[in-house]
Amino acid sequence: MSVEKRIFKIPVGPQHPALKEFEHFVFTVDGERVIDVGFRIGYTHRGIEKLAESKTYIQNLYLCERICGICSAAHQGCYAQTVEELADITAPPRGTYIRTLIWELERIHSHLLWLGVAAHEIGFDTLFMLVWRDREVVMDLLEMISGNRVNYAMSTIGGVRRDISDELKHKILKGLDILEERTKYYKEVCMKEQTILARAANVGILTREQALKLNAVGPTARASGVDVDLRRDDPYGAYDEVPFNVIVYDTCDVLARVLVRVDETFECINMCRWLLENLPEGDIRTKFARKIAENEVVGRVEAPRGELFYYIKSNGTDKPERLKVRTPTLANILPVCEMLKGGYIADIPIVLAGIDPCFACMDRALFIDENSEKKWVWSREQLRIYSIKWYKEHGNEVVRERWKQ
């Protein structure tokens, strides 16, 4: 067969009723190798930026929160602090601390959720179930504080909506001890377990140069040796007071992305403890006048997936003139395309999951053999099963080849 005849295009996605969000990829493959990647997004685009222009600043708090279900506190908190800067008011220290605490608890829940998903993608369902069981601890803590498991509605313009009592403080500290102990165990599993090493080490490489050039963000960038964390690099909330380390790994593969997130979970736990022990006394919010004079502000937070960016422009009324949001997954789209190139089809699920995408889905795959006009459709689940089966057959040789590098 000539070279052109061996090359197929595999469209993957966009939708599946069972899973969270939609995304469409076209993989150009030569045998088992991916040589090019195209993407199509927007299946869940609902015009929130346009809608925000017709809602008041207070209404937009709850609109922004619903942009993402997993990092809702990051969205709402980022929006609230950007509007505070716009209106030139400052949240009281206790309010800022509680907001920061929610951000960190949310990061713990998001990273554990991701670890479970990653384990599921490589067929390690025992780990998936264990991690998700222990993630319930942090979900319960968030529910105790805010009354909700997701969409906590804690931040408001000028502070937070609920206080933390001393009794609650003790419960949270107890919960954090359990989480720390469990996370220690998972770190050991991730470093030693052959199932993970075989599927994650040397897979989905994104070099430091590529990460810098394509402006990768968050754990994806930090796993490629880029020392960037907006909590330190563009301080906001209480982050200029809380002591923490920025976790950077330089092996540039999926394993590094796993370890960055696991290590960050420890940092989050320590930060939560510090925040609770040093929680200042006082009010939790200040008053906010509903109208904001003409102004503009660039606001950023380090969401669990990386840099979350807000640009808000006010026009003297109680509604924003323009509200622009850029989520971390959009920034990581070009980097993930680079990671997939040169890899195996069987690595697609774990590499895609590796950036912790918020669209989460490459659900339905349509395989077209252009020459024989054969068509067949794969669901994401079938692709996952294919990848696990393929590794059972080819695993040993592939792993050997990788360790040689």
Add this chain to the structure above:
Amino acid sequence: MLSESLEVEKEIVDDFKKILGADFIDGQVQRKGRVYIKVKTDAYKKAIEHAVEKWNTYHLSTISGVDLGENIELLYHLLDPKAKITITIRTEIPKSDPKIGTVSDILPSALVYEREVYDLLGVIFTGHPDLRRLVLPEDFPEGVHPLRKEWKPEEVK
């Protein structure tokens, strides 16, 4: 805050004034780490190149487009994480002829952001290798861009 010194930020504004000359319209230091530079359309690329080379703002956070009525304003938010400084380069283009050159040759991440601005505001980035809609459906009417102020959601009902 009083303790904050804004020397570097002021130096950046002065530097852009010197480099761009007559193309420099306005420079503003909003607070620590936030600099806004307004330039004429012809010089915006030079300004971005200068920001990336001299001030090391290699990270393009995104491109924001704002409908101002007669004009569309584009804001390129550039970040240098080490120096903790965000430089926003802004320029206005007429809505009747919304054309501007691409910056994807300097900053590859602009490939996605330019498509988003094209999709929602109808700005044409000349030289972009693959300028298609990014988030709106394929059957969305040609030449209709929802983030323009004259567009109302009722139009798609």
